[in-house]
Amino acid sequence: MKRWLPIFVSLFILETSTSVRAQTDAEVQARKDALEVAGAFSNDGFKIRDGHWCGVLKPHDHSLVVVNLYAGNQYWFSGGATEPVKKIAVSVYDESGKKVSTETYNDGEKAAAGFSPPNSGQYFVSVDLLEGEEGSFCLVCSYK
Amino acid sequence: MTRLAKLAMLAFFAGVLVAAGAEETGHLTADQLAKAARSDLITIPTPGELFAALGKTGKTNWSGQYRGPIPVTYRNRAQIALNLGGLIADGFIAVEAKDGQQVKNIGSDIIKLAKALGVSEKLLGRGNSINEFADNDEWDTLQEELEATQNEVKSSMQSHADQDLVILVTLGGWIRGTQVVTSAIIQRYDERSAKVLRQPALVHFMQSKINEISPELRGEPLVKDVNEQLGEIEKLVSLPQSKAPTVEDVRKINESVGKVMTEIQSKELPK
Numbered sequence: 001m002k003r004w005l006p007i008f009v010s011l012f013i014l015e016t017s018t019s020v021r022a023q024t025d026a027e028v029q030a031r032k033d034a035l036e037v038a039g040a041f042s043n044d045g046f047k048i049r050d051g052h053w054c055g056v057l058k059p060h061d062h063s064l065v066v067v068n069l070y071a072g073n074q075y076w077f078s079g080g081a082t083e084p085v086k087k088i089a090v091s092v093y094d095e096s097g098k099k100v101s102t103e104t105y106n107d108g109e110k111a112a113a114g115f116s117p118p119n120s121g122q123y124f125v126s127v128d129l130l131e132g133e134e135g136s137f138c139l140v141c142s143y144k
Numbered sequence: 145m146t147r148l149a150k151l152a153m154l155a156f157f158a159g160v161l162v163a164a165g166a167e168e169t170g171h172l173t174a175d176q177l178a179k180a181a182r183s184d185l186i187t188i189p190t191p192g193e194l195f196a197a198l199g200k201t202g203k204t205n206w207s208g209q210y211r212g213p214i215p216v217t218y219r220n221r222a223q224i225a226l227n228l229g230g231l232i233a234d235g236f237i238a239v240e241a242k243d244g245q246q247v248k249n250i251g252s253d254i255i256k257l258a259k260a261l262g263v264s265e266k267l268l269g270r271g272n273s274i275n276e277f278a279d280n281d282e283w284d285t286l287q288e289e290l291e292a293t294q295n296e297v298k299s300s301m302q303s304h305a306d307q308d309l310v311i312l313v314t315l316g317g318w319i320r321g322t323q324v325v326t327s328a329i330i331q332r333y334d335e336r337s338a339k340v341l342r343q344p345a346l347v348h349f350m351q352s353k354i355n356e357i358s359p360e361l362r363g364e365p366l367v368k369d370v371n372e373q374l375g376e377i378e379k380l381v382s383l384p385q386s387k388a389p390t391v392e393d394v395r396k397i398n399e400s401v402g403k404v405m406t407e408i409q410s411k412e413l414p415k
Contacts, residue, residue: 122344
């Protein structure tokens with residue numbers, strides 16, 4: 001039961017929180033999917049950060065967000081997307097823009113990248129549309 | 145028209161090739177990096193994340209990092225927001241120390257300060273949850289609850305048209321977190337733990353957010369002072385990737401954030 005608590009807490013916040021920009025139904029669904037992927041990593045002791053990043057995935061475009069990470073921690077960035085998106089990928093880049101090697105998880109419109117930064121500082125997480133058409137996505141971060 | 149169609153086709157394929165090129169070379173362009181989204185909720189790490197990184201390098205005396213109780217009767221809203229962030233960081237410290245009573249005391253102060261800002265009544269429920277989890281030694285859940293509390297305070301501020309105060313909560317938490325981490329590193333220096341202090345982009349981002357708030361709030365003596373000192377702190381945490389900060393570097397950061405923290409929690413506002 002305990003392992004599901006972070007997901008329930010996150011879903012509760014998802015339902016109750018008021019954001020500056022109201023989330024669309026598709027983004028809410030994408031966030032639920034992203035939390036479902038992140039929930040699997042909770043079994044390995046990863047804590048889901050109570051924050052997210054949602055947007056629209058476009059073909060041949062990187063949806064990029066800046067994150068600040070600490071050396072010593074391990075991170076998973078989990079993404080979920082909704083129809084008509086068919087397949088996505090999550091990648092991590094260092095502060096110079098060079099792609100870093102990550103563990104990956106891919107399951108159609110859900111994907112994740114796991115990474116232990118060698119240095120503290122700024123990194124970039126990219127969510128890419130591999131198959132399908134333009135649609136909503138959401139990204140969550142977990143760490144231990 | 146045919147010529148235009150050919151040009152359009154060429155432009156389309158060039159666009160595809162540029163995107164594919166970035167993918168193949170595994171390198172993002174300067175333009176892509178500059179246009180990357182920055183969001184308070186995902187770009188700025190929580191104090192808990194910073195403490196987790198420090199905890200990897202050995203045992204930290206978390207209870208040795210407590211500070212005495214701070215006033216919860218401030219009148220200035222910017223000062224309340226900054227102290228609220230600092231108190232939430234204190235909550236994370238108490239969780240790391242696995243000190244239930246301290247978590248409950250801090251939780252109670254968080255609610256008092258949040259109420260002074262007129263944020264959501266729902267927070268009272270959070271206070272009860274914090275007490276319950278502390279009584280049951282549910283430390284992981286407590287950490288999540290503190291993070292959720294912080295985000296609920298921020299959400300409530302946004303819905304009360306107090307969005308300018310949100311960054312001050314985040315900033316207060318980062319300053320207090322950095323004060324604690326630098327103090328712990330000085331007490332038990334090693335290069336690996338000192339490396340967590342390299343965060344120039346993070347400080348730069350927070351400063352850019354402060355520069356976006358209303359001129360009235362930015363002009364308040366406390367906010368102005370904190371913002372100015374943040375510029376100095378940014379220089380101190382702009383450390384090279386290849387080299388860990390020395391104990392002297394860490395001491396300088398600790399002194400700078402300590403000075404700001406003293407000003408934030410003082411009842412006497414700067415003039």
